[in-house]
Structures are given as C-alpha cells and as structure tokens.
Amino acid sequence: MRYLPLSGDDRRDMLAKIGVASVDELFRDVPSAAREARFDLPLHAGEMEVERIMGRLSRQSIPAGEKPFFCGAGAYRHHVPASVDHLIQRSEFLTSYTPYQPEIAQGTLQVLFEFQTQVALLTGMEVANASLYDGSTATAEGVLMAGRVTKRDRVLLSGSLHPHYAETVRTVAELGGTVVTAAVKPGQVEDLASLIDDKTSCVVVQNPDVFGFVRDLRPIAEAAHAKGALLIAVVTEAVSFGLIEAPGAMGADIVAAEGQSLGNGLNFGGPYVGLFATREKFLRQMPGRLAGETLDADGRRGFVLTLSTREQHIRREKATSNICTNSGLCALAFTIHTSLLGEIGLTRLARINHMRATQLAERLTRIPGVELVTPSFFNEFTLKLPRPAVEITHELAAKGIIAGVRASRLYLHEKSVANHLIVAATETNTDEDIAAYGAALQEVL
Amino acid sequence: MLNNQGRPTTPGAASVSSAPPTLSGDRGLNHEEPLLFEVGRAEVTGVDLPDVTLKADRLGGLARKRPIGLVGLSEPETMRHYVRLSQRNASIDAMFYPLGSCTMKHNARLNEKMARLPGFSDAHPLAPQSTVQGALAVLSQTATWLKTLTGMPAVALSPKAGAHGELCGILAIRAAIRARGENRTRILVPESAHGTNPATAALCGFTVEDVRANAEGRVDVEALKAKLGPDVAGVMLTNPNTCGLFERDIIEIADAVHAAGGYFYCDGANFNAIVGRVRPGDLGIDAMHINLHKTFSTPHGGGGPGAGPVVFSERLAKFAPLPLLVQDAKGFRLIEDEEEAKALGYSPFGRMCAFHGQMGMFVRALTYMYSHGRDGLRQVADDAVLNANYILASLKDVMSAPFEGPCMHEALFDDAFLKDSGVTTLDIAKALIDEGYHPMTVYFPLVVHGAMLIEPTETESKETLDRFIAVMRGLARDAKAGDIERFQSAPRLAPRRRLDETAAARKPVLRWRAPDNAAEAAE
Known part of the structure; x- marks a missing residue:
C-alpha cells in the first residue's frame, strides 16, 4: 500500500525488538469477542482506479459553473483567484x-x-x-x-x-x-x-x-x-x-x-x-x-x-x-483572498455583485406576474411568483437554468412563502446568464 | 493537544541568542515577514476587477459611509508574503510530527485532487437535488464505509469536528432519555478524557462526574459501577484511551452502563489504532464520533477544518439529527423536514449546522478509504500500533513509562526519569524542536505527571523512528547528565525562541491597529 513505508523485514525486526511474535499479540487487550471482525468492503486500489471511481461520482452532479446559476441563501458562488x-x-x-x-x-x-x-x-x-x-x-x-x-x-x-x-x-x-x-x-x-x-x-x-x-x-x-x-x-x-x-x-x-x-x-x-x-x-x-x-x-x-x-x-x-x-x-x-482584494478590490467586487443583482431584478420583474418582495437588497433578492416556486425551479432546471433557492426549501411549513424564490447574482453571472434567465422565466410563466 | 496546567508559560531563564546579527534582519533562507498591515497599502489590489459605477443603488440608504481599513497586496506580493509565512511552520510533510492524540499522518494529495472535482467543489448545498446526485452519492458512500468499519447501523455526517460530534452524540442520548420519559442528570467521564468531553456534557446540561483511573491507566471499573444509578444518562469513554491503552474491560463497562439504563458514548479520536480490525459496534458502544482529520487523513490545515461524523447503535439511530439521506427509485434525497422524518419513524433531535456537513472532507476521506480498502485499513491499524510499541520498547529503559505495554497507537511517558535533573517535560519538547522534530503532546493526559504522548502513526518509516529514538535517548542522557542550560534555552534554532504566553494573556493584543489608533487604545 503506497502510503505505508514499513517493509516485511522492518515489521519482523520491530516485533523482535518489542519481544512479541506477531502484531496480533499487541492487540491482546481487545476482548476476544471483538478481535476478528470481517468487513464487507473492497480491497485497496491504485490512484488511477480511485480517480475513476470518484470521477464517475463527480460527473453525476452538474457543477454550478456549467449553467446559468443563481442559488445563494447562505452559500455563494464567487471567483476565487x-x-x-x-x-x-x-x-x-x-x-x-x-x-x-x-x-x-x-x-x-x-x-x-x-x-x-x-x-x-x-x-x-x-x-x-x-x-x-x-x-x-x-x-x-x-x-x-x-x-x-x-x-x-x-x-x-x-x-x-x-x-x-x-x-x-x-x-x-x-x-x-x-x-x-x-x-x-x-x-x-x-x-x-x-x-x-x-x-x-x-x-x-x-x-x-x-x-x-x-x-x-x-x-x-x-x-x-x-x-x-x-x-x-x-x-x-x-x-x-x-x-x-x-x-x-x-x-x-x-x-x-x-x-x-x-x-x-x-x-x-x-x-x-x-x-x-x-x-x-x-x-x-x-x-x-x-x-x-x-x-x-x-x-x-x-x-x-x-x-x-x-x-x-x-x-x-x-x-x-x-x-x-x-x-x-x-x-x-x-x-x-481578502489580502489580494484589499479595500479597493472588495469594494469593487461588492459593487459588481450589487450591479448584477440589480440588473437581474430589473429584467425578471419586467415579466408580468413576477413581483420583487425585497425593496432593498445587495446581491440577492426574493421574487414572488404567480405559481409555487417548486414547480418553476423544476421547470427552469429542465431548461438548464438553476433559478435560485425556493423559500419552501427552507421554510418547510410556511405556506405564505410557497411562491417565493430567493435569487442571488454575483460577479460570476454574465449578461448572457441574465438574458437566458429572463427568457426562460418568461417562457414558463 | 494542548494543556497549560503545570507547565511554565514564560521564557524563563533563557539567555539571549548569541548568533551575530545581519543587516537585513533576515538570515539566509529564514526571512522575517512583517504583518500584512505593515506591507499592504489601501490603494493596492491584486485582483483585476472593473470599477463599475452604480447609477442608483438599491441598498435602502445603508451603503457603507466610511472606509473599512483593509489593505491590499499585488499578486506577487501576496505570494511572497504567504509563502514566507508558510516557511515559519512545522508540517507533517517536512518533519516527523508525533503529536499524541492528533494522528498526524501523511495527507495524500490524491485526496486534494478529488476534492476539487467540480461535481463536488462546485456543487451548491441547496441546488435542486436532481442536479447534485453525485455529491449525495458521496454522502451515501461515506456513510456506508463508516457504518461498515464501525459495525454501527446509522451515522450522522453533519458534525463539523470531533467536539461537534461529541455534542451530537450527547444530544442523541439526551433525546433518547427524554423519549423514555426519564430525566437523568449525570454523565460519567474518566479523568483521562479529552477536555472536550466534560465541556460537551456540561453544555448539554449534565452534571459531569469524574471516574478515576486504576494503576494500569484504565478506567477503574468498580469505581465506575459504584457511580452508576438511575440518574446516570451515560458514560463518555475514549477507547483506545488517552494513555494509549485499550480499555480491556470495555464490554463489561458497556453492559453495566446498559443495565443501569444509560448509554455508552465513545470518543473515537483514537480510532486509528483499531480501524479495519475492531468494530466499536462489537464493544457495546451506542455512539461514537470519528475524526476524519485523524484516522482518515483529511488535512489538519493549521487547526481545522475537521469533520466529526457520529455513528449510532440501533438504540440511538432514530434520534440522529437532520438532514437524513434516503434513496428511492428517483435517486438520493435529503430529508430536511422533521415532520417527514417522523412519518418515517425517526425522531431527530434537531440540526447541528446549516447544510449537510463537511462535504470537502467526506470526499477526501472516501478517497482515502477507497485507496486503502479493507486490507489497507487493517494494515494501517497494525503499523500504527507496531510503530508506537517500537518506540515504547526502544525508549522505556531511558525514559519512564507509567503503564505496562503493549500500547495501542501511541506511547505514553511521564517525567519520572527527569526527577532531580532540573529539566522539565517542556524543556524536552523545546529541545526536540532544535533537533528538527515537532514535539510530542506534552502535559496530557492529566493522569500522569509531566506527560509526553508520542503518536508516530503508520506513515513513518523504521528509519525515521530509529533516528528519532536515537535523539530521544540522547536527550534523556543529556538531561540526566545535568546539561540544564541547553534545555532551558531551547529552542535556539527555530524562527522564534520561547514566547511569553503570560504577557500575551495579561494584556491581550489580538489585532493590528494603525499606530495612531494603537496609542489611543493603550490609553
């Protein structure tokens, strides 16, 4: 196993120094009822094999960066240098x-x-x-x-x-x-x-x-x-x-x-x-x-x-x-990251975030039936939609738009927010993302 | 592990270092590095971002009116500043780091590479679940490995570190007791326990009661039994314990706790000694946290982030916190709703944190588990225990081991061998720094005097151990020979010599202030 440096000779010499015949003797304080456990798990694997397993799992998720993506609600997608x-x-x-x-x-x-x-x-x-x-x-x-x-x-x-x-x-x-x-x-x-x-x-x-x-x-x-x-x-x-x-x-x-x-x-x-x-x-x-x-x-x-x-x-x-x-x-x-940004960079980054959110809110609220619930906001705002947000996020996801976090995902029994959608925009969102979101939402409503 | 009790916190009698000064203040590859706030400038940024003008903001009149006071660095300056700082750190990559109870093993870079796969690193925790099936599959597979390795039927993945896992486990015990309509108020904790154990039990509103150790460094079973009763909620036990010993009466302890109606919590900090060999589920344990940053090699990162999943027995499984993960025909799904969980027969006690836990650490741990497999993990335990016993056997004639071996994954010594030498445990630790080692854990556990707890882990070669043993034998010899000055003035060769912790605590300076403000604050 590539992470274990001891050789068979090392182990033998070390056991001799300790004065026991086998490693099992070092585990003699373990109650006998628990000494010989069996595990239904695979055997060790090389780097390439493990990369294959993990790569397969990774591909079963759609990375946020691959689609126009607008989820926030406590976790935000920003560019990290x-x-x-x-x-x-x-x-x-x-x-x-x-x-x-x-x-x-x-x-x-x-x-x-x-x-x-x-x-x-x-x-x-x-x-x-x-x-x-x-x-x-x-x-x-x-x-x-x-x-x-x-x-x-x-x-x-x-x-x-x-x-x-x-x-x-x-x-x-x-x-x-x-x-x-x-x-x-x-x-x-x-x-x-x-x-x-x-x-x-x-x-x-x-x-x-x-x-x-x-x-x-x-x-x-x-x-x-x-x-x-x-x-x-x-x-x-x-x-x-x-x-x-x-x-x-x-x-x-x-x-x-x-x-x-x-x-x-x-x-x-x-x-x-x-x-x-x-x-x-x-x-x-x-x-x-x-x-x-x-x-x-x-x-x-x-x-x-x-x-x-x-x-x-x-x-x-x-x-x-x-x-x-x-x-x-x-x-x-x-x-x-904060040292790289400094006072100037963080201020600029914050302004860009606010600008993106403002542009997105303006675009989406032009759609009939879409109402902006948050009169002031930074890079995230909430819309009230004419139908339950769970349906709309689902329909938009099918069109390749990850539209935001529906309030009902967080407020599980609060019927008054069933139509509310929490939408975040950051510096990672482009004009094209905003246009695509606007067009798609218009279509499904 | 850190403990201040009984150890000096001032530099003491150390003499001023005699090496000649340089003009720059730097010494060869050893650079002094000022604080960010002394080299950065308010007008500099290392990120190219457009300077957009907001025509009208939507901030509701709450725009910031004053500057923050941050400074910036260009990218090359940032690289140099933080690379130079990094060079002032000891690390497992660069040196033997036998910090007992912390399991400083090799951190494979494959784990880092896998954690950065976009399906994990660029997945949002609240994205529609149909779009993050791969990330959910990692949760599921991590859970399966941990349940199988521990022989326990359930696991809560969300706790963010070992102490957070302890909290999760004790909250589940509390919920189970309440569900029985009982009110048990006491938790028994052996005196050798990590400080987090009593702190956790107290946080949950329990009265903490010490259980003494016996002469063999293990829990005194009779003393423990005598304290059991209808008001005892449970016992928190570390196994292998903090003396590096397996609690050989553990099944008897579990039976006694269960017979008294209590629950058995195990601190799994030392799981590395038995992984792939012994299943805690076979020992009668009801809940145990697993430090993924110890046994499963996720990096310690200068003190976190950790991850502390908790496995549960059948008796506690239904009380595990939200979220729960289920799989049906459509794939994996998180249950985040208490009512939905109850409809399925669960009684979650609440939520430990936002979202679903330390995903980045699960990917690393899962990569590690796949890399080792069941055979490799068993070899991990074998070699970790072999290495520790080799150190014990090679040093016990010149140092003093308070308890009979064999030990498990770490070897404990006390300071009896330093008696009347004028050299302390702390001096030995500091002398090791000059020898190019990160010291062992010192002054912990509290049950022996001047403790030195050495945990080599399985990822060290015999050659490394032999060199370390030779150095330790030399230090023990020199200490006994009365070379006090050399020990008390150590370290001489580190970026800093002994630091005045007493002064730091008496008048805390916890942040940089601009020189003008600093004068103001001092008034």
Whole structure:
C-alpha cells in the first residue's frame, strides 16, 4: 500500500525488538469477542482506479459553473483567484496542526492574527476570534455567549434569519433556555422590539436577511439595549461588507458571519468558515481560539494562542464552549483572498455583485406576474411568483437554468412563502446568464 | 493537544541568542515577514476587477459611509508574503510530527485532487437535488464505509469536528432519555478524557462526574459501577484511551452502563489504532464520533477544518439529527423536514449546522478509504500500533513509562526519569524542536505527571523512528547528565525562541491597529 513505508523485514525486526511474535499479540487487550471482525468492503486500489471511481461520482452532479446559476441563501458562488488555492495547499499550511508549539508555528499564528484583524475591520467590531466552524454554528455560539454575558436565557430570533441557522441555534439554546422566533415577513421590517422582554438575552437579526433584504439594524439595537439585551448580527454573505454599513457601526454587540464567499468554494455546504467578532468588554466570554501578540526570549515580536483559560483543555466542564479546533485552512483562504482584494478590490467586487443583482431584478420583474418582495437588497433578492416556486425551479432546471433557492426549501411549513424564490447574482453571472434567465422565466410563466 | 496546567508559560531563564546579527534582519533562507498591515497599502489590489459605477443603488440608504481599513497586496506580493509565512511552520510533510492524540499522518494529495472535482467543489448545498446526485452519492458512500468499519447501523455526517460530534452524540442520548420519559442528570467521564468531553456534557446540561483511573491507566471499573444509578444518562469513554491503552474491560463497562439504563458514548479520536480490525459496534458502544482529520487523513490545515461524523447503535439511530439521506427509485434525497422524518419513524433531535456537513472532507476521506480498502485499513491499524510499541520498547529503559505495554497507537511517558535533573517535560519538547522534530503532546493526559504522548502513526518509516529514538535517548542522557542550560534555552534554532504566553494573556493584543489608533487604545 503506497502510503505505508514499513517493509516485511522492518515489521519482523520491530516485533523482535518489542519481544512479541506477531502484531496480533499487541492487540491482546481487545476482548476476544471483538478481535476478528470481517468487513464487507473492497480491497485497496491504485490512484488511477480511485480517480475513476470518484470521477464517475463527480460527473453525476452538474457543477454550478456549467449553467446559468443563481442559488445563494447562505452559500455563494464567487471567483476565487488561483493563487489562493495554490497557497492553501502549501505543505506547511495544509499539513500542520493547531499551533501548540508557537516557535515552529509562527506562520499559522501570524495568519490568524491577520485574519482576526481583517474580521474586526470588516464587521466594525473591536475583536474577532480565529474562526469557528461556519456561520450557523458561530451564530449558535453567539447566542450561548449572550447568555453568559447577560445571565438571561430567552433568545429572540428574527423570522428572516436563515432557517438552518435558526434550527442550529435552537438545538443548543433550548438546552438551557427558550427560543422565540418572530413571524416570517419577507422584505418587511419586523416588529421585534415588542417581543423583547427583561428575560431576553439577545436578538438575532440577519443582514442582508435570508430573503436578501438589507435592513437597518440601528432601531433594533436600540430596542435591545434599552431592555439590557444584546444584538447579534448575522451575515451570510461576506462580500456585502464591501458595500453595506458594518454591523458594528449599527450597534451590534456580537457579529456571527459566514466567511465562505471569500476564498472558499461552494463544496456542497462545507467546509466553510465562521467569523465571530465582538466588543472588547466581552472578550473573556468569547468562544474559540485566539492568536495574540507577544515577545520571545530574544525580545522579538511573535504570536501565540492566548486566553486559553476560557477553553476546554484547561477549564473542562467550565469552559466557554466545547470547541477544540477552528476552521484554519478556510480562514487562511479567507485571509489570502481578502489580502489580494484589499479595500479597493472588495469594494469593487461588492459593487459588481450589487450591479448584477440589480440588473437581474430589473429584467425578471419586467415579466408580468413576477413581483420583487425585497425593496432593498445587495446581491440577492426574493421574487414572488404567480405559481409555487417548486414547480418553476423544476421547470427552469429542465431548461438548464438553476433559478435560485425556493423559500419552501427552507421554510418547510410556511405556506405564505410557497411562491417565493430567493435569487442571488454575483460577479460570476454574465449578461448572457441574465438574458437566458429572463427568457426562460418568461417562457414558463 | 494542548494543556497549560503545570507547565511554565514564560521564557524563563533563557539567555539571549548569541548568533551575530545581519543587516537585513533576515538570515539566509529564514526571512522575517512583517504583518500584512505593515506591507499592504489601501490603494493596492491584486485582483483585476472593473470599477463599475452604480447609477442608483438599491441598498435602502445603508451603503457603507466610511472606509473599512483593509489593505491590499499585488499578486506577487501576496505570494511572497504567504509563502514566507508558510516557511515559519512545522508540517507533517517536512518533519516527523508525533503529536499524541492528533494522528498526524501523511495527507495524500490524491485526496486534494478529488476534492476539487467540480461535481463536488462546485456543487451548491441547496441546488435542486436532481442536479447534485453525485455529491449525495458521496454522502451515501461515506456513510456506508463508516457504518461498515464501525459495525454501527446509522451515522450522522453533519458534525463539523470531533467536539461537534461529541455534542451530537450527547444530544442523541439526551433525546433518547427524554423519549423514555426519564430525566437523568449525570454523565460519567474518566479523568483521562479529552477536555472536550466534560465541556460537551456540561453544555448539554449534565452534571459531569469524574471516574478515576486504576494503576494500569484504565478506567477503574468498580469505581465506575459504584457511580452508576438511575440518574446516570451515560458514560463518555475514549477507547483506545488517552494513555494509549485499550480499555480491556470495555464490554463489561458497556453492559453495566446498559443495565443501569444509560448509554455508552465513545470518543473515537483514537480510532486509528483499531480501524479495519475492531468494530466499536462489537464493544457495546451506542455512539461514537470519528475524526476524519485523524484516522482518515483529511488535512489538519493549521487547526481545522475537521469533520466529526457520529455513528449510532440501533438504540440511538432514530434520534440522529437532520438532514437524513434516503434513496428511492428517483435517486438520493435529503430529508430536511422533521415532520417527514417522523412519518418515517425517526425522531431527530434537531440540526447541528446549516447544510449537510463537511462535504470537502467526506470526499477526501472516501478517497482515502477507497485507496486503502479493507486490507489497507487493517494494515494501517497494525503499523500504527507496531510503530508506537517500537518506540515504547526502544525508549522505556531511558525514559519512564507509567503503564505496562503493549500500547495501542501511541506511547505514553511521564517525567519520572527527569526527577532531580532540573529539566522539565517542556524543556524536552523545546529541545526536540532544535533537533528538527515537532514535539510530542506534552502535559496530557492529566493522569500522569509531566506527560509526553508520542503518536508516530503508520506513515513513518523504521528509519525515521530509529533516528528519532536515537535523539530521544540522547536527550534523556543529556538531561540526566545535568546539561540544564541547553534545555532551558531551547529552542535556539527555530524562527522564534520561547514566547511569553503570560504577557500575551495579561494584556491581550489580538489585532493590528494603525499606530495612531494603537496609542489611543493603550490609553
């Protein structure tokens, strides 16, 4: 087997040194009832054979890049520069682990410090951690953190928070508290303020929300703060930071975001990278790894993992969270892509995204019966169609147009959004894509 | 594995390095690299994008008013910056990396190549399911391999890492107990467990109770039995355990837990020792997470992304979280609706995360499993255990092994051999850095003093092990001979010498600030 260097002679010599006759003797502590398992699995295979198997599976999917493609709702198709994928495959980044020995992990640690700085700047917050698993779990961690900060256990979720995120929050927040979800009102400013009470630890609002609606967080921040609750702002499209007012500037106390759009491909939903930022005063309640600056024995600047007394390996059952790793390589991709873009590039990219979405919305709403539900939007908006969206997406897929994510895929029992279609456009969509979508939708309606 | 308890966190008495300075500050191939924010400029971008003007935006008056404060680099500058940073990292490709409990094995590049096939990497998680059948087939096949290898009937693929898998497993146990109309409040966790175990149980609202280890480094079965009762929800046990030993009474433990009405969670972090040989399902385990980044070689990536699928016994299978994957005449289909799942007889406890899990990691792990096959995987376990026992046998006369062998995939030593030498476990680790090795895990597990946990994995050659053994024997000899200065001042040859962790924690600097702002923030 190509990955196993020991030869038969090596094994024999090593067994002799150990003083046993066979490897089986090394497994003598395994109960005899479990010692001779049989597995109905194939035998080993060479590279070419494995490539054939995996290639066959890959061809059973239609890559997003092969068709006019308009799905978003938490995962976005953007162009990732070639240098990003090259750099993250550097052996020293790809095949290292959590920087436990900082003297020989300065590369990873400095990258994390740069990442934390970029995330703090983008979100308009004071401090950011070294990443969490993804946007949805970052949101859940934010909710748990708000509980620790406020010592309250009632959570209020916007009805326009991505339903997968809402379910992820409920899974952990309902263990020790209650979760209230506001009614779903696509494209409308919800009245969340009246649902906040003095037991509410936090209000969770997504911006742009799952329907693509761009909302002003300031009124809800004020309402939350007036009742002693925190505002958690959720962002699933990181490119929007380039054009929309930062959540920190609108009064958010915690920002939980999905960083996939920068540096990371669609990958059918993972791995992605959770961004997590907050105010300095809440630092000691923040979950996840943190890289910090310090000096070495020669007085040179260096970086270490720090504030680990919050973490499970020290605090065990008293830790701020049970998280052990972050999403290192995806955070690296995020940081490299953001470094390549810079202030100018990210702003341009965001403008192009907004322009594409605006062009698409204008084209589609010219079709009779198609209504734009989201009055303001960034690169994603929601249409109300004259028929159930599930039928129309199906008919459009048959015409080679992947038209977007029907709201009923996410809101499984919400009849009021059965005709709603969430449509995203990015820099990867061309004039031809938009024209083809317009023509096809016109045909099926 | 990292643990701070009992280990120094300041550089201590290390003397200033004596090598002469250079004019540039760089040293040959060893370059100093400033922070991105010190070399990047606000007006530079490394991506060619048109500068479009928006005639009228649709942002509802919420356009950003102030600059973000980012800096950019051209593409060549980006390459140099990050290549130089990469060169300041240890990696499994470049060196022996025997970090116990982390399974730092070779990461085959075929896995990377397959993960980039467009049918997987360019598939959207919410695309119409008829268009992503290949991606769903990867989920299905990954599930089949993992179920077969563990002898368990069900698997939840969505947990994003080992600790997330633990959470998934304990939530399933909680759901099962509630479904029986019971309220059990305690979870038993051996003191040798990973810190994530008690943290997870506490997160789920359980009271965590330690179970002590016996003199052989295994769970004290009688102590565990004495703690079982009608309020115990379950036991979280790592097997092979964190001392690198197989829990030989595991079936007796499982039976006792089951007889008391509890569930048996196994931390599968150390599955590499038994993959292809022993099925956890045959040991009475009800739930176990599998770290795909350990046993199935998906890259550790400087600390993630991981993947932590959880296999379930028949008793817990129906409580697995959404989404579920089913296959019918039209192909594969995800069930994302709790009511639909219930109609099929499932009782999912909820959802672990958005979408369907770490797909990119499933492709890599599946590629790895196809490459090895059932014969190769068994050889993986055999060689991993052989390599660890070879290290144990070759070092136990000069170091101190607290427990009798044979060990499984990792060899544990304590610091008894350093007694009165003035040299600590940490010093040994730092001296190894100067010798060109990534140190072993130190100060974990907590059940022995000054622990050194060495996990060679199966992808190291005998020659590599022999060189490492020679170095370790030399270090043990020199430490006992009283060459304290050399140990305490190590590392001297790494990009940085010992770093002041105490200062870092006392006054945290967690981001770069522009010099003006930095002065402001310090006030």
